[in-house]
Amino acid sequence: MIDLVNVEVNYRGIKAIKGVTMHVESKVLLLGPNGSGKTTLLRAVAGIVPYLGSIRVDGTEVRSLKGYSSLSTNLPEVFSVGLTLGDVLSIFSDIKGLDGRRAVEMLREVGIRDLRQKTYSLSTGQSALFRTIVALATDPKIVLLDEPFENVDVAKRRKVLSWIKEYGKEGIVVTHELELASSFQELDSYLIFEGKVYGPVKVGELLSSVVTEGRDPEALLVVEVEGKEFSFVKGKEGKRMADIITLDRLYSM
Numbered sequence: 001m002i003d004l005v006n007v008e009v010n011y012r013g014i015k016a017i018k019g020v021t022m023h024v025e026s027k028v029l030l031l032g033p034n035g036s037g038k039t040t041l042l043r044a045v046a047g048i049v050p051y052l053g054s055i056r057v058d059g060t061e062v063r064s065l066k067g068y069s070s071l072s073t074n075l076p077e078v079f080s081v082g083l084t085l086g087d088v089l090s091i092f093s094d095i096k097g098l099d100g101r102r103a104v105e106m107l108r109e110v111g112i113r114d115l116r117q118k119t120y121s122l123s124t125g126q127s128a129l130f131r132t133i134v135a136l137a138t139d140p141k142i143v144l145l146d147e148p149f150e151n152v153d154v155a156k157r158r159k160v161l162s163w164i165k166e167y168g169k170e171g172i173v174v175t176h177e178l179e180l181a182s183s184f185q186e187l188d189s190y191l192i193f194e195g196k197v198y199g200p201v202k203v204g205e206l207l208s209s210v211v212t213e214g215r216d217p218e219a220l221l222v223v224e225v226e227g228k229e230f231s232f233v234k235g236k237e238g239k240r241m242a243d244i245i246t247l248d249r250l251y252s253m
């Protein structure tokens with residue numbers, strides 16, 4: 001279970017996360033445009049950046065966590081430079097109970113066979129796949145996945161989708177691609193704009209809504225973008241969410 005209460009993250013004067021309160025006890029999607037704070041929120045939950053407020057993972061405050069938690073992530077900060085893929089698998093087997101055979105099988109399924117190569121020799125897409133596989137092959141209770149589809153070929157995205165459905169009962173999956181979100185219709189989603197989180201709302205409901213300017217009393221969600229309010233409403237005239245593809249488009253509405 002992940003509980004955030006009034007969380008703020010500041011990077012030297014930039015407020016990247018502003019007063020976020022969330023209670024996550026299933027797998028949820030976090031959707032938002034570039035620079036909205038998605039990665040920062042995951043970093044805070046993973047204990048990689050300092051935060052104000054409270055973040056508890058299964059009841060333990062993240063900033064006072066000692067040792068390893070029930071949480072796995074594909075965030076690049078977790079992977080040391082200069083190691084081979086085999087080294088990383090072996091370290092994660094020791095410290096996080098990674099299933100080495102399963103990891104090797106998953107790597108083969110996406111065409112990564114040479115375990116003697118260094119992690120930095122992987123392409124951007126291969127690196128994303130490798131990090132996702134290491135995170136999931138630990139069979140984690142909680143997953144934090146940052147843009148697991150980015151730079152991954154369409155055919156391999158299908159594999160990644162099926163793995164995300166298979167592993168981790170709880171957690172946060174970040175993406176800014178609504179097209180991919182449609183594969184998770186039954187999950188709850190949160191939207192993030194300018195460091196503020198809105199939700200939850202079922203992915204299916206969100207994608208079948210339209211976006212209108214202003215505050216609509218029947219809205220599933222009302223978000224604020226650059227000082228303007230936008231409503232996500234069902235059964236009205238407006239820009240169909242399903243056509244927006246990426247949330248960056250709200251900035252040009």
Ligand SMILES: Nc1ncnc2c1ncn2[C@@H]1O[C@H](COP(=O)(O)OP(=O)(O)OP(=O)(O)O)[C@@H](O)[C@H]1O
Binds near residue numbers: 016036037038
């Ligand atoms: N290390 C850092 N130092 C200073 N500012 C940062 C740092 N990392 C992120 N930021 C700023 O914090 C804000 C949120 O960034 P973040 O990377 O969390 O967004 P994001 O939603 O993950 O974006 P993207 O989809 O582009 O990856 C942005 O304004 C970004 O410029």
